[in-house]
Amino acid sequence: MKNRKVKTLKKLKNLGKRIITDIQNKKIPKIKVPSRSTSNIIYDDNKRHYVLGDKYGVRSLGNVKQLRKIGQMLYVANFCKELIKKGKTATLREMYYVSEGWDVDFNDQQESNNISEDLEIVLGVTREDLGLLPEEDGASVYGKLTVREGDIEIDAMKAGKSGYTIPPTVDEIEFVDHDVERVIAVETMGMYHRLVQEKAHKKFDCLIVGLKGQAARATRRFLKRLNEELKLPVYICNDGDPWGFHIAMVIISGSAKLAHVNHELATPNAKFLGVTATDIINYDLPTDPLEEVDIIRLKELLRDPRYKDEFWRREIKKMLKIKKKAEQQSFSKYGLEYVVDTYLPEKLEELEG
Amino acid sequence: MKNRKVKTLKKLKNLGKRIITDIQNKKIPKIKVPSRSTSNIIYDDNKRHYVLGDKYGVRSLGNVKQLRKIGQMLYVANFCKELIKKGKTATLREMYYVSEGWDVDFNDQQESNNISEDLEIVLGVTREDLGLLPEEDGASVYGKLTVREGDIEIDAMKAGKSGYTIPPTVDEIEFVDHDVERVIAVETMGMYHRLVQEKAHKKFDCLIVGLKGQAARATRRFLKRLNEELKLPVYICNDGDPWGFHIAMVIISGSAKLAHVNHELATPNAKFLGVTATDIINYDLPTDPLEEVDIIRLKELLRDPRYKDEFWRREIKKMLKIKKKAEQQSFSKYGLEYVVDTYLPEKLEELEG
Structure with missing residues (x-):
């Protein structure tokens, strides 16, 4: 046991x-x-x-x-x-x-x-x-990581295109071996498959994690364990809208509802890799106008203590000013490869220096 | 190619x-x-x-x-x-x-x-x-089946507790080997994990498929291929309510919206294994009363040509009469093991004779 x-x-x-x-x-x-x-x-x-x-x-x-x-x-x-x-x-x-x-x-x-x-x-x-x-399973994981569940070893490069699925029994997983330097989590399975196809795992020596929207408890615990036990930096690339921001923030700083277990689930060192309001401008991304519900939500985020650092305040205010939001997949405007060939390298350079 | x-x-x-x-x-x-x-x-x-x-x-x-x-x-x-x-x-x-x-x-x-x-x-x-x-990945599959995706072979007994995930590129999967006699698909991942834990794959020589609600296109195509290429009977065990019925029916007889591709997606030989109104009575299951929206939906199903055979008409009418619905997981009333030890063997006996 x-x-x-x-x-x-x-x-x-x-x-x-x-x-x-x-x-x-x-x-x-x-x-x-x-x-x-x-x-x-x-x-x-x-x-x-x-x-x-x-x-x-x-x-x-x-x-x-x-x-x-x-x-x-x-x-x-x-x-x-x-x-x-x-x-x-x-x-x-x-x-x-x-x-x-x-x-x-x-x-x-x-x-x-x-x-x-x-x-x-x-x-x-x-x-x-x-x-x-919980009812739901966790995220999909692809890349050079081998885990053990009971007496079975699973290589996340050999679990198929849709990767290794994090089970709800996440604390029973043992990390056996890995050959990656970071973790890149993305909001949608569309973007997950893009990263796998463009070989982002090789280009960035990373694990690719497909969150499937709001991250399941198992996913949050798994990301925390990758960050703390394997010392891997965790980056989260979501849609550039209040919902994408918050999916990332719950991974980073946990939720109020789960205050009693955030110490097991939150990964305070995880970083938001985009899409930001600044990205929308710099990359001239295809956008949708902010809807009333987006504006209300962004204003709520400004009052939320998890968003109090300079980066978030600046980006939220900028988004309220430009009144636009953009999806991860909108980088396809410049071709399917652009997000992996241009955007992610530039953003990683910015965050890792 | x-x-x-x-x-x-x-x-x-x-x-x-x-x-x-x-x-x-x-x-x-x-x-x-x-x-x-x-x-x-x-x-x-x-x-x-x-x-x-x-x-x-x-x-x-x-x-x-x-x-x-x-x-x-x-x-x-x-x-x-x-x-x-x-x-x-x-x-x-x-x-x-x-x-x-x-x-x-x-x-x-x-x-x-x-x-x-x-x-x-x-x-x-x-x-x-x-x-x-499509954006979404397919179901989780657990059991004695080995598939090939490109140059990688995946054993669905060794992909972890959450199983092998059917990728959207389902027609590129090759069936390499299997040692099962049937497929049992269930609506929820809660029930999927129950079946894995109770070793349903051994007891019934089956693949266990976790549909995760409405089946993705990839799941429907995968089930059809299991049925037609490997000649495996497919059984679907869902909640006993109009939504559970219809998740099964879309797998069996396809949807109107996808009329042009149903010949690739529908598995007309797949069978509904439960939960039926008859099961609710015979197994004295914990129930919820039918809501107005359930009643409207059940009446719609009665007018739907896909539900015209005797079995469906009888069960839908019976459900409208008893005014009750029941979830898959309600068998736990008799203990966690009951669904695998008692219910499924009895139902399989009934369907397979």
Whole structure:
């Protein structure tokens, strides 16, 4: 069993033991649950991502109103303990259905999700550690990286054109070998296939990662591990609009909603490689006018602490001024090869000096 | 170059030659374009999918109004010819941006998509043959199948837990080897991972395919090829609601919109394995009440020629009567293993006899 799983199993058992010991000692069992309310979600300048503050609530078995929630949490804890022991995983949806057989079942999926999140926070583990997997798989990865999943080794150059897919069980992946110097992640699979076809992995000694829109948790964790364990710089090339910016920013600085696990998911050293408002002007890209919803969103980003550094403020203001946005694929105006032959080398030069 | 590419290249060249010859002979060049209007989309009982009827329009270089469309089609044809020669592909979006440099560019993406579709129909090829790829990748495949993409062989048992991803260039895949007797496709990646974990590939000697919702073109073509080239029965296990039914039906009988390529995409021999209204009753599954939109959709399906056989009519009517729907994952009510240990064996027995 992997180290993280062993630790999680121990934490789960300890939670149960503590409750039983309290009961044996005729003390009323209590569980401290850190608060996830907006007022307790704080942007940490040092860590460069959102964290939870120190507010918390106490759930006591001596309080009739809290009995149900504690009961549900213990059922979930027990379910996860069995999952880990059996080496299995389940989706939150599956657990919700399994809970139909419990003495304290859930009214709806939301209640079940909340209790799982409470348990993550109480134990200081991720839902993946608990064996509770998200529905969606991660990004596509292409390039000179060999990973191991269980007893199988996978070479991300030999997994086919669509690459190696990051599984939800991302912490069980071992990095066996690599021969790359950086990671270039792109928003769309259209651009991913462009980079593969134009041999960007050779030209830039890089891994190519196709995010498929908003990055899945598994993708974010994988990028963080590449950055921290393999010391690879991570660059993100998205569409030049508020949505493209934010897909990158959630990879870089995490989300407020996941403040309790951002330390496992955020890659503060990752850099946005484009498309910027400056690129739109410098490369004379085909554009679409900003829509009302884009403008509202850009103004929101200006008030967001994750966007407070000079680069972002300048680019967001410039985009509001030129009132235009552009897609990654718009570089094709100059031919399919342009993005790899001209744009990316120039931008990498700029960022890496 | 693959056979299909060679054929397509020849067709593209012939299209150009015909126009030049006409001009040299002082004849006005004309192109016959089969109509894609609703009145020309017909359900073919023998083929068991929609086809185009025999209505067509003629675009003539002698008609000023049609000059632009013919010009665009020839530019697209030329672009595709170059793609094939270079062994490249492009997304429709990329081609749209490339077209900025043409003498007859497009007003919007829709115009560009329409012309590409015209070209598919005029030449009797698919957009994939032309090198114009959709944005999205195909399904995840797990099990004893080895394929070749170019000079790389991929074993779908050794591509990691998330399996082998079907690339958009699905006709360039060669089936090298397999040791399975059937294919089981499921709607969600949650269910895909359940089947992998419970070793469904061993229990049922099957390939496990994770559709990720509505099946991509590449997935539909891949399933058809598995069924026709490898003679493997294909079963589809989706949610028990009109959307799950229809995801299966588009795999089985194609869509009206793609009438001109259904013969390449539809797998009329594929079978729906569940969840049915009968299953909801027999297995006493956890359900949600049908919403108004579900009821409207189910009634639409009853009027759809693809659903005219006895099985579908009975199940749709039964669902309208019990007013309930159920998800694939609801079998977890009986434990995570139940779907593989009990449900699927019983259903396969029923379908295979």
